[in-house]
Amino acid sequence: MQAQAQQDSSQKAARSLNPVNAVLNCFRYVGGGLLSFMEAIGNLTFFMARALGHCFSPPFFPSQVARQIIDIGYYSLPVVGMTALFTGMVLALQSYTGFTRFNAESAIAGVVVLSITRELAPVLAGLMVAGRVGASIAAEIGTMRVTEQIDALRTLSVNPFKYLIAPRVIAGTLMLPILVLIGDIIGVMGGYIVSIYRLGFSPASYLSQTWEILEYMDVMSGLYKAAAFGFIVSVMGCYHGFYSQRGAQGVGAATTNAVVSASILILICNYVLTQVFFS
Template sequence: MSESSASGIIQHFGTKRLLVNFMNFLASVGAPVLRFMNATGKLTYFAAQSVINCFLPPYYFRSVIRQFGDIGYYSLPVVGMTALFTGMVLALQSYTGFTRFNAEGAIASVVVLSITRELSPVLAGLMVAGRVGASIAAEIGTMRVTEQLDALTTLSVNPHKYLIAPRIIAGTLMLPLLVLLGDIIGVFGGYLVSVHMLGFNPHSFLSQSWDVLESMDVISGLVKAAVFGFIVTLMGCYNGYSSGRGAQGVGAATTYAVVSSSILILIFNYILTQVFFS
């Protein structure tokens, strides 16, 4: 074999190996991208189906009312406690920080704006994601595993209408109400600490809070809450509906529901803040 043909063979195999490595690299990048696109497509289709079924008859009013109770009423203690202690901590932290600049007078403004614009909707969303999102995913996931979803279909009932639409309607409508109550309780927490621990004048705290508050502060928080309610119930339903088999599948669905809805809440909080206040 001549020297030139040997080097040609080496070059040929070198190029082939390079090509194989490059294709392997492309495959390792492409596979997760394709998986992500597939999951996004499925979620978008599921969300569209769910929203459409919220508006199309038949309507299951009894289920909607039951979900109002499960999602709204039973979340009130956890949301109320979160808002109360957040308001109290906020007043305390603001006081210790603001005394360095002789700006203690701004505590009422900081408490009321932080609670209504950000803390109440975000914390309520996250708490409801933990309580309600997990519960929805576990319930629907168990129904999937025990063939109850198939049973609904064989009884001529659309699971999207009977199970998912009532939860999405209740989540989207009840979270703003919870946040409104959370706003009041959170400001009340700040008031308690400011007046009873830090010696602020109650009248001036309330009047300052009222003066600084604009309707958009409350409205933006309520709109955020409605979006977060939609996200929490949608992710709970989606993960439960597409749950894998067995206890492990339901466990994984519950985890995905809480994690994905928490992340989406934080992302959409930024987007909505940008829309409202930039």
């Protein structure tokens, strides 16, 4: 018996050393990985389409939407506000350090407001909300999956896409632009505070420079981005939670995957939208 086992293992070792088998194995791994990736993309696309469809078709659950608006919007306000405030303050400080070398201190107000409205507020708010809300959505829906609460919804004639997914997607897509608009104001205020009280700028000239350089599209592009990021965060949280594997480990993995995938998609989407708006 032992001799047979030794013979089998030596045959396996010989097979793995065979160059043809090694190449075939390589193709098998790459092909398997590619197929899994394409399957995941297909599933995610289908899930997004279903989620969008249920956002626009009755029955609606307004109380669920209201609850999610409070969870996603109201409770994210401190995180987004603090992030915007300190980002605006650091931006003013760093810009001053660089711009004094070229006697271009007057450009600080413009740099702060454009950086905040176009890029930093939507991207940082998106990433912060992905960490706070994406994880929470994935954990909540994942736990509901594991404890058969989603099955229970179906047995009570309630479509889980309408009751769980659509309210979160609607709330995420609507609330992130509002959070970003508030973040824009707080971020600019952060730059203002540092510029006036730390760097000695004149309040009137700082504000007039800010207004002069700021255009309607600068703010709106940030809000459009925020809506897209809100959609991404909520859909990725729902998707990973909805297809969570069994057990605590499954829910943990769903939470991690929701945050990581939403963060990466936000960064990719930010590049694409920037290209669309400003190229």
